[in-house]
Amino acid sequence: MSDKKGIQQIVLSFAALGLKEIVICPGSRNAPLVTSFNRHPGFHCTSIRDERAAGFFALGKALALKEPVALLCTSGSAPLNFGPSIAEAYYQKIPLIVLTADRPKTWTDQGDGQTINQTHVFRNYTRFGYELNGDAASPADLWFIRRCVSEGFNNTRFLNPGPVHFNVPMSEPLYRTEHIEDVAPRVFTKESVENRLGETTLKKLASVFSSCQKVMILTGQHPTxxxxxxxxxxxxxxxxxxxxTESTSNIHHPEFIEQIDRCITGLDEVSVQELQPDLLITVGGAIVSKRIKSLLRNHHPSFHWHIDPFDSTMDTYQSLTNAISMDPAAFFNQLHPYINIVSSDYKKKWLQLKEKKEIRHDHFIGHSKYSDLKVFHEIYQHLPDTTVLHIANSSPIRYAQLFSQTNETYCNRGASGIDGCTATAMGTAAALPHKNHLLITGDVAFHYDVNGLWNDEHIQNLKIIIINNGGGGIFRIIEGPDEAEERALFYETAMKTNAEKIAAHYNWNYLAVKEEQQLTGRLSEFFRSERKRTILEIFTDADTNPAVLKAYWASLNES
Structure with a gap:
């Protein structure tokens, strides 16, 4: 372990608190931390060269393990490359421990190499930020390190989960080591408190519920x-x-509306009035559907309860009446016995609409041209139920909302960027090696995050499908950029590349689909080899895709 007492105290404190996973980026200033974590038997260390990819890899691990994962880099510009993954973790409430090595503060802004102002550099996207002196030696300074590490680690899981930043300035020499006894330092832990609503509150809420003919539970992103x-x-x-619900809600039932856009597209005002809720109950994170957000913002419910243990005041639909800070499952279980049965045809109307739109959906898909829409249909027809599904942002996550599936589903919907989609899937696959994983991504998203493949973990349980529609296909299917003369060059950034050589470079198997006749055969071959990491690149026509999708929406609206 490093001979620096401050570094020893940081590492031993994290070990005592139960941290296990460390994702490490190369460098010199972080050498004392690298040496100490790597030589401690309580940690599993992974080396990832690119900081942006490393951040998302760690995020993917934390998502899968549902526990804090640490991220470590050297000083200078390196920490800034963690920014996208930290922002994603912040908005998804994912526990990341961000450790950035630093030069001594006396050298900040003094022309020294690889030295920038790193103190609180992530202040807008972390729950807490700490400055820990790696050169600390006095009992008081070492106690301060233990206290900050304990507080920060606990705050990644309780209070308001998310990333916590520890900036660690230290001076040379950096590579000296010594043997020390592995004695657990005194740290403190927080225990979660079970939330219970009082009987008076439950009766009041149940009275509101029972007085409403139309109640809607809208579930956003949520872990299984x-x-x-x-x-x-x-x-x-x-x-x-x-x-x-949506695909990222990870709850499924025959009487749930799981394809929201499919159901509510083209509703006339009379239908909207019939289907808009009197009471809206929201749980979970981000909602993909722009249509449901627009409907609820334009037709405010009389009551809106948002249930979240940490962020209950989020008012996405501008109608919040009750912010309830508790676990949603506990809330529903406590409320249910107090609710009086209400005679209503509200659920029946929604389920009738669902059935009608499902018939139209199936008819259209059965007769549609080869396009992104048809490709997604075929993927879901071949996708094994036990495969963990990762969906990239932009058009893939939107197409995914149109189809039925019961797979555990991940998507970076915190900040909703295309950066990090591959690296996140790699991290989750590494954390859950006993499961098979599939990433569905676009050509731009894949190439943008190609360094997500650049690691030595030899992950064999992840497959990747690239929908190559010649650029950012999202800009042809949303209103506005679809008609702009700048679309191809500045929005779509149309590409004439493929992933074959990239696959070979990183030692992945590669398959391609260039016409409809190849699709089902290639998909069968792709899924048949379960433990082979394979990229399947499916080429579609950029002009056909928006035309087919437009016709699809029109077919759902036919009377």
């Missing part, structure tokens, strides 16, 4: 959780309640 699913299913048995 059987307890949460069972609580929502129990609530869904009321006739005056409908549950709307």
């Amino acid at each position: 959780d059987k307890g949460f699913l069972n609580a929502v299913i129990q609530m869904s048995r009321f006739d005056n309640l409908i549950v709307l």
Whole structure:
């Protein structure tokens, strides 16, 4: 371990608190931390060369493990490359421990190499930020390190989960080591408190619920959780309640509306009035559907409850009446016994609409041209139920909302960028090696995050499908840029590349689909070799895709 007492205290404190996973980027200033983490038996260290990819790799691990993962880099511009993944972790409430090595503060802004002002550099996207002196030696300074590490680690999981930044200035020499006894330092832990609503509050909320003919539970991004699913299913048995979910909600049931856009596109005002809720109950993170956000912002419910243990005051639909800070499953389980049964046809109307739109969807897909839409249909027809699904942002996550599937699903919907989609999937696959994983991405997103493949983990349980539609296809299917003369050059950034040589460079198998007749055969071959890391690149026509999607929306609206 490093001979620096401050570094020893940092590493031993994290070990005592239960941190296990460390993702390390190369450098010299972080050498004392690298040496100390790597030589401690309690840590599993992974080397990732590119800081941006490393950040998302760590994020993917933290998502899968549901526990804090540490991220470590050298000084200078290196920490700034963690920025995108830290922002994503902040908005998804993912526990990241960000450790940035630094030069002594006396050399900041003095023309010294690889030295920038790193103190609180991530202040807008971290829950807490700490400055820990790696050269500390006095008992008081070492106690301060233990206190800050304990507080920061606990705050990644409680209070308001998310990333915590520790900046660690230290002076040379950096490579001296010594043997020390692995004695756990005194740290402190926080224990979670079970939330319970008082009977008076429960009766008041149940009275509001029972007075409403139309209640909607809208579930945003949420990790897979059987307890949460069972609580929502129990609530869904009321006739005056409908549950709307998305692929990233990770809850499924025949009486849920799981393809929101498919159902609500083209509704006339009479239908909107019938289907808009009196009481809206929202849980989870970001919602992909722009249509449901627009509908609820333009037709405010009389009551809106947002249920979140940490961020209950989020008012996405500008109608919040009750901010309830508790676990959603616990809330539903406590509320359910107090609700009176209400006679209502609200759920029935939604389910009738769902059935009607599903028939139209199936008919259109069965007769549609080869396009992105048809490709997604075929992917889901071949996708094994047990495969963990990762979906890139932009058009892939939007197409995904149109199809039924029950796979555990991940997508970076915190900041919703295309950066890091591949690296996040790699991190999750590394953390869950007993499961097979699939990333569906676009050509721009894939090339943008190609360094996500640049690691030595030899991950074999991830496959990648690239929908190569010749650029940023999203800009042909959303209003505005689809008609702009700058679209091809500045929005789509149309590409004439493929991934074949990239696959060979990183030792991945490669398959391609260049016409419809190859699609089903290639998909069967792709999924048949379960433990082979393979890239399947599916080429579609940039002009056909928006025309087919436009016709699809029109077909759903036919009377």
